[in-house]
Amino acid sequence: MGLGELNEVDRALAAEVADxxxxxxxxxxxxxxxxxxxxxxxxxxxxxxxxxxAAVCAxxxxxxxxxxxxxxxxxxxxxxxxxxxxxxxxxxxxxxxxAALLLPSGYQANLTLMAAIAGPGDVVVSDEDxxxxxxxxxxxxxxxxxxxxxxxxxxxxxxxxxxRGARRVLCVTESVFSMGGDRAPxxxxxxxxxxxxxxxxxxxxxxxxxxxxxxxGGFAASGAASAPLVAQIVTGGKALGAAGAFIAxxxxxxxxxxxxxxGFMFSTAVAPAVVGALEASIGLVADADPAREILRAHAVRIxxxxxxxxxxxxxxPILIGDERRAVAAAEALRAGGLGVRAVRQPTVxxxxxxxxxxxxxxxxxxxxxxxxxxxxxILGAGDGTVRAGDTDGAQRAVETVSSxxxxxxxxxxxFIVGTDTDIGKTVAxxxxxxxxxxxxxxxxxxxxxxxxxxxxxxxxxxxxAARVIAAPAYEFPLPASPHTAxxxxxxVIDPEVLHVALxxxxxxxxxxxxxxxxxxxxxxxxxxxxxxxxxxxxxRPRVVLIARSGLGTLNHTLLTLEALRARRLTPSALxxxxxxxxxxxATLAAHVDHLFELPTLAPLDPGAxxxxxxxxxxxxxxxxE
Ligand code: PMP
Numbered sequence: 001m002g003l004g005e006l007n008e009v010d011r012a013l014a015a016e017v018a019d020x021x022x023x024x025x026x027x028x029x030x031x032x033x034x035x036x037x038x039x040x041x042x043x044x045x046x047x048x049x050x051x052x053x054a055a056v057c058a059x060x061x062x063x064x065x066x067x068x069x070x071x072x073x074x075x076x077x078x079x080x081x082x083x084x085x086x087x088x089x090x091x092x093x094x095x096x097x098x099a100a101l102l103l104p105s106g107y108q109a110n111l112t113l114m115a116a117i118a119g120p121g122d123v124v125v126s127d128e129d130x131x132x133x134x135x136x137x138x139x140x141x142x143x144x145x146x147x148x149x150x151x152x153x154x155x156x157x158x159x160x161x162x163x164r165g166a167r168r169v170l171c172v173t174e175s176v177f178s179m180g181g182d183r184a185p186x187x188x189x190x191x192x193x194x195x196x197x198x199x200x201x202x203x204x205x206x207x208x209x210x211x212x213x214x215x216x217g218g219f220a221a222s223g224a225a226s227a228p229l230v231a232q233i234v235t236g237g238k239a240l241g242a243a244g245a246f247i248a249x250x251x252x253x254x255x256x257x258x259x260x261x262x263g264f265m266f267s268t269a270v271a272p273a274v275v276g277a278l279e280a281s282i283g284l285v286a287d288a289d290p291a292r293e294i295l296r297a298h299a300v301r302i303x304x305x306x307x308x309x310x311x312x313x314x315x316x317p318i319l320i321g322d323e324r325r326a327v328a329a330a331e332a333l334r335a336g337g338l339g340v341r342a343v344r345q346p347t348v349x350x351x352x353x354x355x356x357x358x359x360x361x362x363x364x365x366x367x368x369x370x371x372x373x374x375x376x377x378i379l380g381a382g383d384g385t386v387r388a389g390d391t392d393g394a395q396r397a398v399e400t401v402s403s404x405x406x407x408x409x410x411x412x413x414x415f416i417v418g419t420d421t422d423i424g425k426t427v428a429x430x431x432x433x434x435x436x437x438x439x440x441x442x443x444x445x446x447x448x449x450x451x452x453x454x455x456x457x458x459x460x461x462x463x464x465a466a467r468v469i470a471a472p473a474y475e476f477p478l479p480a481s482p483h484t485a486x487x488x489x490x491x492v493i494d495p496e497v498l499h500v501a502l503x504x505x506x507x508x509x510x511x512x513x514x515x516x517x518x519x520x521x522x523x524x525x526x527x528x529x530x531x532x533x534x535x536x537x538x539x540r541p542r543v544v545l546i547a548r549s550g551l552g553t554l555n556h557t558l559l560t561l562e563a564l565r566a567r568r569l570t571p572s573a574l575x576x577x578x579x580x581x582x583x584x585x586a587t588l589a590a591h592v593d594h595l596f597e598l599p600t601l602a603p604l605d606p607g608a609x610x611x612x613x614x615x616x617x618x619x620x621x622x623x624x625e
Pocket of ligand 1: 104105106107108110131133174178203205206235236237243244245
């Protein structure tokens with residue numbers, strides 16, 4: 001506030017931020033551009049150097065001189081410059097679309113587009129790694145969202161298939177993913193959309209200018225059939241070097257956004273300088289094939305040296321795993337003049353922190369040499385240690401970051417989620433842990449019975465380790481909902497404690513996945529205002545849903561599936577525990593990828609579980625992701 005005193009809200013916010021910083025998740029914005037220490041920028045998305053291109057900058061100043069500094073008003077109220085419509089035509093014809101509409105940013109374009117063309121009653125099938133702006137746009141749309149496993153066209157097709165009959169069905173993906181740098185399977189997605197009557201939306205933020213004939217992006221590069229393509233989003237702030245974003249598609253699509261897109265209708269038009277810059281840069285970028293080749297060669301070289309998969313475009317992700325180690329590695333590179341960012345949760349999964357290297361066409365080969373030298377100790381090619389205070393190259397950091405395990409991402413945990421309490425969840429958890437040869441953890445235990453002990457007995461020990469990885473983070477004697485049991489013991493559950501403990505347990509469990517058993521049903525509160533469902537939404541784990549077999553199963557199970565889907569979680573499997581019930585199983589099989597019936601086992605011991613597992617491919621169903 002600048003008044004020297006913090007109010008209640010500010011104090012709480014300051015505590016939250018301090019906690020993020022403590023856990024290696026602190027962020028700061030700095031002054032923009034590269035700071036004095038950074039000689040080579042491997043962070044920004046200015047892939048072709050257009051942001052500093054003399055002709056682009058001159059076009060921006062000229063447009064400002066001619067048409068003023070501001071957009072003045074929303075387009076529908078006469079805002080924008082006379083050149084805006086020309087620019088939209090230029091972009092559309094470059095891309096091969098009928099029409100395009102310019103918005104102030106890619107974030108706003110995605111929000112506006114999704115909310116304008118999808119709504120209640122519609123289904124949107126969305127890649128799990130899609131950008132936050134697409135996810136937020138889908139939330140705003142209130143359409144039913146079904147999330148498919150990253151770049152898994154088969155899973156997307158299955159979700160499209162089960163959504164037939166909805167009012168409108170769409171599939172949305174990035175063409176080149178902003179963090180992984182990999183490409184979407186656009187040929188397969190386009191084929192599935194065509195076959196199943198769905199429309200395809202492709203965010204080309206990291207592809208336009210970088211891949212495809214004349215830099216037209218990932219869709220053009222893929223050779224996919226264009227019939228189901230409804231929209232492409234092209235951002236102006238990355239390879240095009242300026243700002244803003246285009247929604248490109250048919251005339252009908254653009255008109256729909258003009259009529260229904262609130263982010264277009266109620267927002268001031270893009271400033272003339274941006275329009276001028278984009279007009280100049282699109283021309284240059286279309287003709288920049290030689291620059292694209294250089295860019296690709298840089299990315300291929302870095303990926304090969306770092307042991308990363310062959311890059312699809314300009315981005316090379318280097319997995320580090322632990323958040324603090326990723327920050328230390330980025331800091332070490334920065335000290336050596338190399339601007340590389342650590343990417344951490346929530347941008348990527350907890351425990352999957354990475355260094356994101358963005359190649360630019362204007363990098364010289366000695367810049368790449370310097371980066372590879374800087375990466376060597378981080379990747380363990382040197383003596384394995386990144387040293388504090390070492391000023392040679394990038395070898396300054398605070399921790400060792402090179403043990404091989406730190407370079408592998410732990411698999412996501414498998415959460416065992418119930419539709420209710422007392423339904424056989426612990427037996428199912430034991431079966432899952434045994435099937436995956438995985439350690440088990442019960443984060444919150446209420447009541448005198450210990451689920452950990454039950455699982456230890458039923459699943460037996462692991463070949464070289466205990467089955468139960470750690471004691472619960474919270475244990476309360478009252479057999480009640482966690483928030484009630486905590487209150488009875490004069491305690492409060494802190495979701496942050498659970499989150500941090502989960503991250504630690506997941507890393508300890510690696511390379512095995514951690515099996516985590518929740519308390520009672522999905523919506524059980526952990527605090528007065530935070531349920532297990534909220535926690536799940538934050539962690540994005542794999543989910544195995546457990547229901548009891550019998551009367552009431554259908555309603556409980558369908559409600560829980562709906563609640564999971566609302567949080568973008570698709571269970572890997574549903575296990576119905578108890579007497580097999582053919583009708584229930586047949587009905588529910590249509591709603592999940594894999595359904596298993598786990599009858600009451602007698603005797604209930606590891607041998608009986610093994611006999612059941614021999615007949616039921618539970619591990620395959622869960623590992624398929
Ligand atoms: N989509 C993707 C895939 C992105 O990576 C980004 C930017 N990080 C955006 C959309 C948002 O674009 P803008 O920066 O123009 O808001």
